[in-house]
Amino acid sequence: MERYKIAVMHGPNLNMLGKREIGIYGGNTLEQINSQIEQEAIRLGVSAGFFQSNLEGAIIDHIHGCAGKIDGILINAGAFTHYSIALRDAIAAVKLPTVEVHISNIFKRESFRHFSIIAPVCRGQICGFGSYSYILGLRALIGILESQEME
Amino acid sequence: MNRFLVISGPNLNLLGTRKVSIYKESTLEEIHMRLRQKAAELGVEVDCEQYNSEGAIIDRMQQVPGNYAGVILNAGALAHYSYALRSAIGTMLVPCVEVFISNVHAREEFRHTSVIADVCVGTIAGFGANSYVLALEALVYLVGR
Numbered sequence: 127m128e129r130y131k132i133a134v135m136h137g138p139n140l141n142m143l144g145k146r147e148i149g150i151y152g153g154n155t156l157e158q159i160n161s162q163i164e165q166e167a168i169r170l171g172v173s174a175g176f177f178q179s180n181l182e183g184a185i186i187d188h189i190h191g192c193a194g195k196i197d198g199i200l201i202n203a204g205a206f207t208h209y210s211i212a213l214r215d216a217i218a219a220v221k222l223p224t225v226e227v228h229i230s231n232i233f234k235r236e237s238f239r240h241f242s243i244i245a246p247v248c249r250g251q252i253c254g255f256g257s258y259s260y261i262l263g264l265r266a267l268i269g270i271l272e273s274q275e276m277e
Numbered sequence: 278m279n280r281f282l283v284i285s286g287p288n289l290n291l292l293g294t295r296k297v298s299i300y301k302e303s304t305l306e307e308i309h310m311r312l313r314q315k316a317a318e319l320g321v322e323v324d325c326e327q328y329n330s331e332g333a334i335i336d337r338m339q340q341v342p343g344n345y346a347g348v349i350l351n352a353g354a355l356a357h358y359s360y361a362l363r364s365a366i367g368t369m370l371v372p373c374v375e376v377f378i379s380n381v382h383a384r385e386e387f388r389h390t391s392v393i394a395d396v397c398v399g400t401i402a403g404f405g406a407n408s409y410v411l412a413l414e415a416l417v418y419l420v421g422r
Contacts, residue, residue, distance in 0.1 A: 225403075233394035241389070245382030252411070254399020258418050262401065262411045269407040 128173040130197040130271050132264065134163055135185060136178040137204030143229075151229050152256045159257045163200075166261050170268050174200075182210055189216040198267045199224040200260065207232075207242045218247040223270045227263040228253035279346040280322040281416055283312060283409065284337060286353035287329045292378070303406040315410050320422045323413065331359055338365040347416040348373045349409060356381075356391045366396045372419050374412040377402035 136156060139146075144155035154162075160176045167174035175196075177188050185206070192199060199222050206213050207226070217224050224247070231254030232239040245251055249270055252263045285305060293304035303311075309325035316323040324345075328334045334355070341348060348366075350373055355362050366373050373396070380403030381388040394400055398419065401408045 231395065231397070231399050233391065233397075233400065240394075242382060245380065247383075248380070248403070250380050250401070250403020250408070251382065252399070252401050254397070255415050255418065258415065259399070262415055265414070266401075266404045266407060266411055269404060273405075 128171060130172040130268065131195065132167065132172055132174045132267060133188070133192050133196045133199050134160070134174050134176050134260070134264075135188060135199065135201045135203075136176075137185060137202060137206045138180040138182075140202060140204055141178050141180070150235075154257045159260060162257060163260050163264060166264055170264070172264075172268060174264070182206060182212060186212055186216040189213075189220055192222055193220040196222060197271055198222055200227060200263050200267055201225070201244075201248075202227050202229065202260070203244055207244055208239055209243060211243060214244045214247050217244055223267060223274070224248045225263045225267045225270075226251045227259040229256055229259055230254065278320065278322055279417070279420060279422055280324065280344070281316070281347050281349065281413065282337070282341060282345040283309070283323055283325040283349040283413075284334055285325075285327040285351045286334060286355045287331075289351060289353050290327050290329065308406045308409055311406055312409055312413060315413050319413065319417050321413075321417055331355055331361060335361060335365040338362075338369050341369040341371060345369075345371060346420045347371050349376055349412040349416065350374070350393070350397070351376045351378065351409070352393060356393055357387055358392060360392055363393045363396055366393055372398045372416060374398055374415055375400045375402075376408040376412045378405055378408055379403060 226248040252259050375397040
């Protein structure tokens, strides 16, 4: 029996990973990244479910569906990070510990990417380590859940 | 065996003795102990240091080339305004990971900007003492043992 259930979510255009802008996002496909996360989840004794959508509303529905069923959320919201107030409200509404990750170092890129509208409702942010950002993000999330148990 | 330098900036010597809700409960010495433990697990070495003065951090950074394979930097408040620190990061010639104990984005607006973030490989913020441990894992992933 897994200790925790984690929902892993990828936002718009991340289905194109490994196919476009490899210089920024690396050569791994989303399937390869999900399989790396899955392996790390098994190692940590947790279960991970995966979801990707290009539709803001579909991600919001998915976040709402996590309430009461999932222990924590690992999210790469892609470009929605920088402007989706609706996504921010959804994360705040379900009150689940959420960790924000980015493949690239968003602070090295265009200035509109320096601001994350979801960061204040997430527990923390990890960016710049390629697909390894997700692995670090999963470990960070498990750390949060373990420390909540001790409280 | 790779050796990494961990630098904490101003006021971080007071960890565990001030605003507990933001900074969690660990003291800096406890964080350093966790880092040494993690380093032993990973088969690398860490030197953990703290400075309240900007110039001392810059002096230390200038000694990095040839001595360290990577740097973990919690610049504290300096992250938000020290262009001198930013320039010093560029002189190190090894990857630097920016860390914060708290989620800086959930705090005062002046903490939302980091003038060093874009000269670092990446940022890890919001996970308490674990931010440092994750940064060490990130460096070992990037440059190896």
